[in-house]
Amino acid sequence: xxxxxxxxxxxxxMALIVAMLSALAVITILLAVxxxxxxxxxxxxxxxxLAQLPGIGRHIPYTWEILEQxxxxxxxxxxVCLGMVVGASLAVCGVSMQALVRNNLADPFILxxxxxxxxxxxxxxxxxxxxxxxxxxxxxxxxxxxxxTISFVYMISxxxxxxxxxxxxxxxxxxxxxxxxxxxxxxxxxxxxxxxHNAEFxxxxxxxxxxxxxxxxPLAVLLLCMVILMLNYRGLNLLLLxxxxxxxxxxxxxxxxxxxxxxxSLMAGVTIAVSGxxxxxxxxxxxxxxxxxxxxxxxxxxxxxxxxxxxxxxxxVAARMILAPEELPVGVLTAVIxxxxxxxxxxxxxx
Numbered sequence: 001x002x003x004x005x006x007x008x009x010x011x012x013x014m015a016l017i018v019a020m021l022s023a024l025a026v027i028t029i030l031l032a033v034x035x036x037x038x039x040x041x042x043x044x045x046x047x048x049x050l051a052q053l054p055g056i057g058r059h060i061p062y063t064w065e066i067l068e069q070x071x072x073x074x075x076x077x078x079x080v081c082l083g084m085v086v087g088a089s090l091a092v093c094g095v096s097m098q099a100l101v102r103n104n105l106a107d108p109f110i111l112x113x114x115x116x117x118x119x120x121x122x123x124x125x126x127x128x129x130x131x132x133x134x135x136x137x138x139x140x141x142x143x144x145x146x147x148x149t150i151s152f153v154y155m156i157s158x159x160x161x162x163x164x165x166x167x168x169x170x171x172x173x174x175x176x177x178x179x180x181x182x183x184x185x186x187x188x189x190x191x192x193x194x195x196x197h198n199a200e201f202x203x204x205x206x207x208x209x210x211x212x213x214x215x216x217x218p219l220a221v222l223l224l225c226m227v228i229l230m231l232n233y234r235g236l237n238l239l240l241l242x243x244x245x246x247x248x249x250x251x252x253x254x255x256x257x258x259x260x261x262x263x264x265s266l267m268a269g270v271t272i273a274v275s276g277x278x279x280x281x282x283x284x285x286x287x288x289x290x291x292x293x294x295x296x297x298x299x300x301x302x303x304x305x306x307x308x309x310x311x312x313x314x315x316x317v318a319a320r321m322i323l324a325p326e327e328l329p330v331g332v333l334t335a336v337i338x339x340x341x342x343x344x345x346x347x348x349x350x351x
Contacts, residue, residue, distance in 0.1 A: 012293045021306040029084065032313045033076040037324040040068050040076075048072045079210035083316045084309035085218045086207070086275045091289075091308025092222070093267040094282025095300055096229055099236040100260040101165055108268040108282035110169065111261075112176030116149025117142040117272040118203045119183045125199045126190050138202070139214065139273040146269030149175055154261060163257045205278035205331025207316050214274045221270045222305075225263045229301055232256060236297040278331045280338030281308055287342070 030049075034040035044064050049072070051057040093108035101110070109115075124130035124141040133140050152175050157168035183203075190196040229236065235256045238246040243253045271278075285308045286300065293299040312330065315337065319328040 012299065014293070014299055017293065018302055018306070021303065021310070025084065025306055025310055028310050028313050029080050032080045032083075032317050033072055035317050036071075036076065036320050038067075038071050040072060044068060045072055049077075078212045078215065079207050079316070080313055082210040082215055082218070082274065083207050083313040085215060085222055086271050086278065087281055087285075087308035087310070087312030088305035089218060089222045089225075089267045089271045089308075090278060090281040090312070091285040091304040092226060092229065092301060093264050093271070095286045095289075095297065095304050096225075096236070096260050096264045096267075097282070098286055099239050099297065100257060100264065101169060102240055102242070104287065105283070107279070108264065108271070109277065109279070111153050111172035111265065111268075112149045112179060113146045113265060113268040114272055114277040115176045115179035115183065116145040116147075117269065118145070118277065119179045119186065120145025120148070121202060121276075122183050122186045122199045125202065126186060126195045136213075138209075142276075143269050143273040145179075146265070146272055149179060150261070150265040150269070162254045163261065165257075168261075201329055202276045203331075204329030205276040205334070206319075206327070206329050207275055207312075208320075208327055210274075218270050218274055221266055225267050226301065226305065228259065228263055230298065232259065233296070233298040233301065236260075237295070240295075276329070276331060278312065278334055280334045280342065281312060284338045284342045285311060 030042055030045055033049075034042055034045045047060050048064055048069050051060040051062070052073070090108055094106070097106040097108055097110060098104050100106070120130075121138055121142040124137055130137040130141040130144075153168065153171045154163075156171035156175075157163050157165075159167060187196060187199065190199075235246070235251045238249050238251050239253070239256060241249075246256075247253050285304050289300050289304045289307060293303050312334075315333050316330050319330045319333050322328055
């Protein structure tokens with residue numbers, strides 16, 4: 001028997017859903033900023049944040065310690081904001097990849113982007129190959145690895161002026177295995193155990209190194225890609241019907257496929273560069289979103305972005321509190337939590 005929501009998925013109240021999720025995202029950010037080894041009450045967090053606003057700040061009584069302000073503004077807030085952007089990017093990237101390959105089991109890393117990023121980042125962390133890039137050596141090296149990988153995959157899958165989806169997936173698997181092998185070789189030659197530990201931690205996904213400077217590019221890429229995808233939502237819907245049907249209905253399939261590869265790779269590459277590989281978000285969130293609002297990409301994209309951001313923030317909170325003051329990699333928790341939840345969703349959908 002098919003289960004029913006309190007509203008119709010064929011015509012969901014999008015304004016209400018987006019408003020509720022936006023409010024939940026704001027509440028999530030305010031609560032998550034105060035949670036950690038050093039706990040800060042939500043009221044204090046709100047006061048610290050309001051005190052930074054011009055015209056309002058001078059009216060807020062200074063009742064908090066300087067340590068609390070440094071923790072909120074210097075450590076927690078950039079980390080939480082980065083978690084929101086990373087989660088939204090992974091979820092949106094998952095939606096676009098699933099539309100591209102017409103398979104709901106696709107995720108942002110199906111083309112080997114994460115393995116390429118890991119190979120270059122490991123090379124930089126263990127042997128300092130990209131140390132000349134300074135503070136941003138890790139992020140730049142990871143993005144370069146992702147870009148090189150997707151370039152190889154794209155060239156292999158490009159047949160007679162168009163992307164062959166089967167070859168795209170197979171070449172993604174092949175290049176991913178090659179990059180994974182290169183990463184293993186690099187790790188076997190690690191000069192010290194500490195560097196190897198740091199590399200493994202980064203590859204498992206983490207927001208521990210978040211800083212304000214890391215937010216600009218991922219946020220700009222997310223907004224740009226969201227606009228592009230929303231403008232092409234009709235093409236995404238029709239692409240699920242197959243190339244021939246989509247072409248017959250007026251979609252430029254070749255252009256749209258190339259656009260989706262570019263958009264998905266850009267979001268995945270930038271995200272991996274600042275957070276490492278955080279799995280299951282791009283696979284699980286689109287599925288859950290479709291259970292709520294149906295399959296129309298005009299509705300799926302914004303809801304997925306909000307749900308993905310909220311999910312990553314709370315998983316990151318759990319990652320820094322479970323073994324406090326030590327931290328768990330976020331990617332490990334998303335796999336441990338996301339796997340059973342995804343299995344439950346599949347069983348529920350088939351029931």
